[in-house]
Amino acid sequence: MSTHHDTSSALDAAGNANAANHALQLACETLQIEADAILALQQRLSGDDAAAFTQAISLLLHCDGRVVVSGIGKSGHIARKIAATFASTGTPSFFVHPAEAAHGDLGMVTRQDVFIAISYSGEASELMSILPTIKRLGVKLIAMTGKPESSLAKLADVHLNVHVDKEACPLNLAPTASTTVTLALGDALAVAVLDARGFREEDFARSHPGGTLGRRLLTHVRDIMRSGDAIPRVAPETKLTAALLEITQKGMAMTAVIDAEQRIIGVFTDGDLRRLMEKTQDFSQVCIADVMRKNPRSIRPEQLAVEAVEIMETHRINQLLVADDNGKLVGALHIHDLTRAKVI
Template structure:
């Protein structure tokens, strides 16, 4: 909805977004067998996808290459001008080229055609003109044409670059799904970011174990449990039976409830006031899942147990915060 009182800036922005939305929407009906061929060619490729393009098409090509590379399709961008002056050596047999050009006639890009054909490198083109040089010489052509640019002069690449970017995303996602690409594989290419930490870290990577694991035996005086909680500093202790299996936990919250209900703590054993069976988690569970369990149950720590029910570690919300999982 627009109004006559809107500023020219808002009116211009709405018009631009509307035109670009229409440009992207029009791509859907134009997807055809060439898109299928492009996907098949890339899936059969034993090398890398080499993305190239000049100017604004080159900037979009760089982003497409990055998206492909992070979703399971090895790819990188080569500047077509530099390719003609030595960087063509980066393209090797087994690779495939994805070339972007709105006109399909960009000289720096079309100059590569004879060399690509001689090397037997398959070519996928993405242009705004089906009858262009680049489109007609490609093994598969992706139609990224637009009715008009969002630029009021119909000159600056706007709608056309948005359409190319969206078409590149469609290609990357189609390939991702065809490869059965997983979240864990995605995280492997993003190990430095918060996403990688959320997807890669497991409870076993963060838990306190060995001498740092708080635990007392069933039947222990409550005083021993309080000393263990204080000494280990995790806000709780595991309570184990004679075979070392987890029977329950005693937490800071349990202590507050104990103080409300009992006047003489010296007469209590930990069995009298502990929480049974206590929230627990396996060591191979993703750390992000541990966050969900803690949040759902409004707790700040979890006992980590193995398949036999023996405590092997303890995990605190502070560990998740400091690791960047939260």
């Protein structure tokens, strides 16, 4: 009995190993097929399809309206992604479902728009049914199909060929390599357009204010600095003991030293206190002006918060005073303020 059980376990283990090896092999073959398909697309764009791609870029750059992207089924999912990529990289764009377009959503399309229709076969009935209206409006039509002789390709002002030799699906049925190639071509269009428009990091940040880059490029010092009574500050004649109380109450581990016109003339930090304690223990008669560091580093409120981070990291400090153009104290930053704002 034991021998039979051991034999069964060994066979099960061997079967599991073979299944795992087969799955891994299939995964690698899938990636290779899709990689080969993208490389084939790259070669076409460098050769016979270069003119069509350039013409498509020209239509997109001269579009006075929006880029409308449409497709059905798996092509519809790819169309949504392409529209989202255009929108996030400076080209106003949206997805329209062809079936919904036939029942009213076509009213969102205007003569100033460019319409990108995606269908690998180039014969999707839902898509083809709305294209006569698109053409009557005078909307420029870019088609992405795998069949240059298809009805959609012939109807288009520009046809972009996304043909693949085979799908990654073992049955050569499920859209896999073809959708990958279509998505890659959509990315190529968006990247080429954003570069031609001079789209930069700052523009991307404005479209992504909730992201890390958006916070880094859109957050200004004035947005997160401490102001008003929250700023630790003392006059130069203040006794050190009183200045230490101000430091403790404001919780920034430092205090600014300002003159009668609120101009910054110095700063005193916890680090300065530790160094001072190595020299003396009697602070009763010490004025802050005698031990402050003169001409401390500062930043203007309109500067980016990320610039404050750079100053702090470069000079290995945890606090930074904020001054206006006249050198007057208007705010203060602690490294923790930048952390809470997720600038770092």
